Amino acid sequence: MFVVLVLLLGVVIAYLVLKGALQTPRGRLVVLGRPLRSRLSKLAGRGFVLSPIQHPPIELEATSRIFQSLEFEFVAQGSQTSQIVTAILVHEPCCVIAQASWQQMPQSGQPRTNVMLLSTASERRGALVTGSTGFDFAGPLWQMDQVFPHASIDVLVERHEEARRSLEGRGVRFDPVGPSDAVDALAWHLSKSIASLLELTNEGLADYSMRRARNRYRQPVTIESKLDDPETTAWIAAMRAEAP
Numbered sequence: 001m002f003v004v005l006v007l008l009l010g011v012v013i014a015y016l017v018l019k020g021a022l023q024t025p026r027g028r029l030v031v032l033g034r035p036l037r038s039r040l041s042k043l044a045g046r047g048f049v050l051s052p053i054q055h056p057p058i059e060l061e062a063t064s065r066i067f068q069s070l071e072f073e074f075v076a077q078g079s080q081t082s083q084i085v086t087a088i089l090v091h092e093p094c095c096v097i098a099q100a101s102w103q104q105m106p107q108s109g110q111p112r113t114n115v116m117l118l119s120t121a122s123e124r125r126g127a128l129v130t131g132s133t134g135f136d137f138a139g140p141l142w143q144m145d146q147v148f149p150h151a152s153i154d155v156l157v158e159r160h161e162e163a164r165r166s167l168e169g170r171g172v173r174f175d176p177v178g179p180s181d182a183v184d185a186l187a188w189h190l191s192k193s194i195a196s197l198l199e200l201t202n203e204g205l206a207d208y209s210m211r212r213a214r215n216r217y218r219q220p221v222t223i224e225s226k227l228d229d230p231e232t233t234a235w236i237a238a239m240r241a242e243a244p
Contacts, residue, residue, distance in 0.1 A: 048187035050078030130160035
């Protein structure tokens with residue numbers, strides 16, 4: 001009992017110290033900014049690699065079956081890191097890649113299995129991403145994000161296809177993709193995402209972490225709501241232009 005009390009006291013003290021540190025710019029820099037840069041650098045060096053696994057998580061297999069019932073074709077499955085197992089599927093008629101990632105130790109409040117739908121545009125110079133987690137982050141203008149908190153997989157697929165049609169009606173060209181190049185497209189997306197975040201200062205990375213923690217899983221973010229924004233207009237114009 002004494003050991004348990006000591007452990008609980010240690011947790012409380014650690015929480016109070018961490019909470020206090022996050023109230024100051026330097027504390028956020030030390031607790032959030034620098035560690036995030038270190039993790040991103042390690043991911044950049046590792047690349048997108050799936051190691052074979054013998055017993056995939058039941059939740060991930062169930063998610064894959066739902067995608068297959070929606071006419072997605074299974075491509076690959078494996079361990080992406082020591083904590084994350086990933087399944088990749090593709091829907092050829094619409095050129096949409098689905099990535100389902102199961103986390104062994106998700107953060108507080110985060111679902112164990114995350115789903116992302118990806119369509120690359122204009123010879124991989126841009127991307128449309130739809131998911132059930134995330135937030136509207138004003139980052140580099142190469143990616144358009146949609147977020148529908150707690151949405152089912154069929155709803156996410158429908159919303160992604162609606163956004164594609166809307167953007168195609170404005171001249172955006174989406175790249176063809178099939179089972180043979182789906183993994184490569186995801187590797188490109190991961191590399192581009194990490195590189196974009198590493199362009200931020202440590203203070204910017206700390207702010208990104210704080211905003212992500214505050215805004216995750218709350219409000220939907222749709223392409224339709226952003227069509228009149230100058231940034232979205234610029235992205236659409238860039239995707240219509242000829243590749244350099």
